[in-house]
Amino acid sequence: MIDTILFDCDGVLIDTEMLALDIEVNFLAQNNFFYERMDFARAFIGMDGVGMRAQMGRDYLAQHNRPMPENLFDDMWAARDAHFATHLTPVPNADLSLRAWKGKKAVASSSKIHHLKTNLTQTGLADLVYPNVFSADQVARGKPHPDVFLYAATQIGAKPENCLVIEDSINGVKAAMAANMDVWGFMGGGHVWPELATQLTAIGAKRIIYSHEELAQALTQLQS
Known part of the structure; x- marks a missing residue:
């Protein structure tokens, strides 16, 4: 019952989720880290930050053959949160x-x-x-x-x-x-x-x- x-x-x-999706994918593309929008959604919607950061690190290594810059994830979330404040x-x-x-x-x-x-x-x-x-x-x-x-x-x-x-x-x-x-x-x-x-x-x-x-x-x- x-x-x-x-x-x-x-x-x-x-x-x-829609706001975050657009901001995050666009921010990463501006930093030479690329996801298809729906692939990003399927992978990360509903995932917590710890898991998301770890998976993105693996994806970045696969794309660039080097570790993801330490500040990239935090900068992406800062851009998202700034957008949330007004939208x-x-x-x-x-x-x-x-x-x-x-x-x-x-x-x-x-x-x-x-x-x-x-x-x-x-x-x-x-x-x-x-x-x-x-x-x-x-x-x-x-x-x-x-x-x-x-x-x-x-x-x-x-x-x-x-x-x-x-x-x-x-x-x-x-x-x-x-x-x-x-x-x-x-x-x-x-x-x-x-x-x-x-x-x-x-x-x-x-x-x-x-x-x-x-x-x-x-x-x-x-x-x-």
């Missing part, structure tokens, strides 16, 4: 889903905890989720490992088998499955690619949701 909802943040509540918006009607669920709920994200606080406040969603906001910063391993979901459940007194995760990424769905939680794939963010729904279903998502209007209705029905 589902009694707790765990929301991913980026791409589910806040439309960061960040919630995923349309994200507040509807947060308001629809009357039981226990939390945000469990790969983003750094201070970014979560800043971004949720900036987009007007903070009051709907605080204090139950948790980050991969607070656990040993980020997604696709289950740690952040299990940590969030423990902190709010929920059993993993009673949690439903709302996720937009392959890494996130894998993490939810590893945590022994039900998971729905969310396709309402601006960054999704056509085959993502099939990919999320193939790795365990029980349902695909295309908007927060649909999600709010489904969460209401779960409680009836």
Whole structure:
């Protein structure tokens, strides 16, 4: 029986993923480090910074036959965060889903905890989720490992088998499955690619949701 909802943040509540994707790919290209946009999305959306930095290091070595410059990753994220400060918006009607669920709920994200606080406040969603906001910063391993979901459940007194995760990424769905939680794939963010729904279903998502209007209705029905 589902009694707790765990929301991913980026791409589910806040439309960061499309903004980040464009900024990051363009910044790297300006520094002679090249990714196809959708290849970058498939590889890194939902991944925490530690895992992302490590994989990018391997990719840079493969492209250039030398280690990635130490400051490149941090400079890329600084450029992204500066853009977020003036361009960040919630995923349309994200507040509807947060308001629809009357039981226990939390945000469990790969983003750094201070970014979560800043971004949720900036987009007007903070009051709907605080204090139950948790980050991969607070656990040993980020997604696709289950740690952040299990940590969030423990902190709010929920059993993993009673949690439903709302996720937009392959890494996130894998993490939810590893945590022994039900998971729905969310396709309402601006960054999704056509085959993502099939990919999320193939790795365990029980349902695909295309908007927060649909999600709010489904969460209401779960409680009836």
